[in-house]
Amino acid sequence: MDITKAVKEILRKNQRVISSIYFVACGGSLVDMYVADYFIKAESAKTFTGLYTANEFCHVPPKALGEQSVVVLCSHGGNTKETVEAGRLAKQRGAQTVGLTYNKDAELLNVSDYSFLYDWGADSEVRNNPMAISLDLTVSLIAETENYEHYNEFRQGMDIIDTVVNNAVKQVQKRTKNFADKYQNEEMFYILGSGPSFGHAYGFSICSLMEMQWLDSTAVHSGEFFHGPLENTDQNRNYLLLLSEGRTRPLDERVKSFLQQHAKNVEYVDAKELGLDLIPSEVIEFFNPILFYSVLSEYRYALSKVREHDLEARRYMGKVSY
Structure with missing residues (x-):
């Protein structure tokens, strides 16, 4: 319709x-x-x-x-x-x-x-x-x-989001391969994000990693990281941080600054680096998750290939009664 x-x-x-x-x-x-x-x-x-x-x-x-x-x-x-x-x-x-x-x-x-x-x-x-x-x-x-008031800017964003996403997907191909090679034997991941992107931090955790790869994972809001989860930080844990464009970016950058000092295994996926700033600034934050979904789909695919674990494999979903 x-x-x-x-x-x-x-x-x-x-x-x-x-x-x-x-x-x-x-x-x-x-x-x-x-x-x-x-x-x-x-x-x-x-x-x-x-x-x-x-x-x-x-x-x-x-x-x-x-x-x-x-x-x-x-x-x-x-x-x-x-x-x-x-x-x-x-x-x-x-x-x-x-x-x-x-x-x-x-x-x-x-x-x-x-x-x-x-x-x-x-x-x-x-x-x-x-x-x-x-x-x-x-x-x-x-x-x-x-x-x-920013409906016209939103329409401009919708007109170009496919171009932005296609360019970003091409840009991350080498990075996703490196990520998969580095983390193929890891079992636990912390996924962080803020604003409208926190939804996809959660989604990548429960769907891409837990459902599709049978890995342990949890999503942590960037704003909540400093109110408990930071105490779990060390050199051995694995983090993926979504850095959004828009009003909540300072929350993500604060986490990045901390992880750069106290963690070693961190993958940063930055919407600004991936070209989202082509979207009008008044509405840019609402396009972050559309970009991140497509980009992180490349991450999960690369990880599935190197782990030889098909993304469609299931043990329970659609297999047993629940």
Whole structure:
């Protein structure tokens, strides 16, 4: 579905009043919507938001969920039972639902008032992936309801993000190989980031490393690093730090300064170095996770090759009952 058309119809049905936008999914699909939730918290003065893992949304739905709510649901395969049930619940409460999936036969589509079948694969444009779609939809809704002042700059960013990402992916090929060779026998990683990029620090930890490589990992917010986790720092632990562009960059740079003094095994992935500064400064922070997703996909692929551990290998997911 076209985003402009969806926004127009959502606003028509709600008489241009939206009290809340909730983002509901599981795992990597939930990570994809972290930046949209972050955008509302950072830029909206009127719209309440919440980011929910789907099963919790079903068991403890927000009291404010109702006819002035929009619930955005994402499931790659489209049949995640918790997410489908969350869609049913949202509709029962009178909310409008938006479903994002790769599967044209997905059950999720049956509980979605508006559906987006996104592109997937090496040849797809990043502006058509679920992260970019959910962000674009959200920014467009807030632009219409609250006259978001940097909407034109956001559109400029969307127009060039694929070019930025493609250049960055080419730029990191040697680095990802070096990273994989260096860390192929390690078992534990700390992933750090801030702002809208913390969502993908978490995603890289639980999906790319834990799910896809069966490695131990944890995500630590750059702002929280100095309030506990720094005491675990030494020369033997392994860190990957996402340095974002935008307002939270000082949090990441503070961590970098500390790790340069007290740690040895650190991989820095810097959005500025990777060319994100081509995006207008007023909206640059919201494009960090779109860039980091594609770049870190190269890291996980390189690690999987040298470890000879296929990214699709699973022991439990889809194999046993749970």
